[in-house]
Amino acid sequence: MTAFDRVWLDAHLCTMTGDGLGVIEDGAIAAKDGRIAWVGRRADLPSAALVTTRCGGAWVLPGLVDCHTHIVFAGNRAPEFEMRLNGASYEEIAKAGGGILSTVRATRDATEHELVAAALPRLHALLAEGVTTIEVKSGYGLDLATEARMLRVARRLGAARHVAVATTCLAAHAVPPEYAGRRADFARVVADEIIPAIAAEGLADAVDVFTDTAIGFTADETSWVFEAARQAGLPVKLHADQLRDDGGAALAARHGALSADHIEYAGAEGIAAMARAGTVGVLLPGAFYFIRETHRPDIAAMRAAGLRMALATDLNPGSSPALSLLLMLNMGCTLFRLTVAEALRGITVNAAAALGMADRGVLAPGLRCDLSLFDVSRPAELCYWIGRNPCRGRVVAGEDA
Known part of the structure; x- marks a missing residue:
């Protein structure tokens, strides 16, 4: 079993994999040494972590x-x-x-x-x-x-x-x-x-x-x-x-x-x-x-x-x-x-x-663990609201920022 430094649970993910948003509802992200070690459905999470952060149903995007x-x-x-x-x-x-x-x-x-x-x-x-x-x-x-x-x-x-x-x-x-x-x-x-x-x-x-x-x-x-x-x-x-x-x-x-x-x-x-x-x-x-x-x-x-x-x-x-x-x-x-x-x-x-930065912009194993967390009901809200900032937190290289 792989040991993770940190896991984010109770979140919906926009992984940006493929050609669309790469949505995973009720997902989880695990980090090790500042990089994403695992991403997927929470039910499939293979291991626990030293630190677990519950996101309260937030949507998580790449930073x-x-x-x-x-x-x-x-x-x-x-x-x-x-x-x-x-x-x-x-x-x-x-x-x-x-x-x-x-x-x-x-x-x-x-x-x-x-x-x-x-x-x-x-x-x-x-x-x-x-x-x-x-x-x-x-x-x-x-x-x-x-x-x-x-x-x-x-x-x-x-x-x-x-x-x-x-x-x-x-x-x-x-x-x-x-x-x-x-x-x-x-x-x-x-x-x-x-x-x-x-x-x-x-x-x-x-x-x-x-x-x-x-x-x-x-x-x-x-x-x-x-x-x-x-x-x-x-x-x-x-x-x-x-x-x-x-x-x-x-x-x-x-x-x-x-x-x-x-x-x-x-x-x-x-x-x-x-x-x-x-x-x-x-x-x-x-x-x-x-x-x-x-x-x-x-x-x-x-x-x-x-x-x-x-x-x-x-x-x-x-x-x-x-x-x-x-x-x-x-x-x-x-x-x-x-x-x-x-x-x-x-x-x-x-x-x-x-910017020529292939190590970020997608939630995938091996990439930098840069995350942006938003209190919205669906990703479209980020494009819909004018003047609202629903960001609840940032993670840079696996650390809260």
Whole structure:
């Protein structure tokens, strides 16, 4: 008989095995050394454990994964939000000091301690809803010193709180003011200087680029950065096709990207290329809602191609000040017409795949014992309620968090 460290009983499970929710009613989960050792019906549980936790009929999901955030930044953009509501144009806001460069200025001026203090309340809001793994991007420094500081802060967040943090270097997020009119020169700096330095310090787990022919970086410039990432042994991700079809989805596929994110305007061919390449499509309904976008992602094409779809908050000060991953479930279903199974897989197994983390996102033996427990009568309630948080607890690597 196998001895377990801990067993959870009196629970219903969404294991995320197969193509659906993998429901096991009246189930049990056993853990050993921080990993799932057994999962199945309670009646079939093969052994007792040192610690038994009764879940009171709660639904247990794999620990939730928020696979796209910009949680580390200074200041906020509420003033320009108010300006937009009062009729100001993007140009007027920029002339008044708003836009992404306002966040860059504030973040450059902030100390590491100040950035940690600002990020922790945002992190707490996500953890309270059951998040056990979070991706944190840089991208509000646009210089080596500040990009590195942001990524160190992200590492500190993981150490300070019971949560796994995946860090992504997004130095190619925008063109800094000192490189105005010299976008290609800055892309070279990112590729030749920033990425190698960040990698040498071990601060990033991946590299991202905002690709857009009007306000981001071109395909060629993106390729320079991705080549630097490859040489550093880092996987890549892409902000793609958010405002127009720039071929970002196909570009992500060509580079074997872990994910292409936003993809509201991605066409069927690009979507099919992503599916063939194993690239995950990360949907960000918070940004879609906040900037009042009207062009919905082609979910039908994604289903037809068999594309794995993830959901994330895109928590950031400019286009998605969203502190709730559960709200993204409702938005994904109502705005993008995802099914309950698609939405819940989007914040578990597919979100983990978007980070290249094959050791979580599913309740199966051998994987990390990351759990999120919810007081709901059925899984659909997690997508149904607006503003309710039914999370009753988190488990990270087999320990209560």
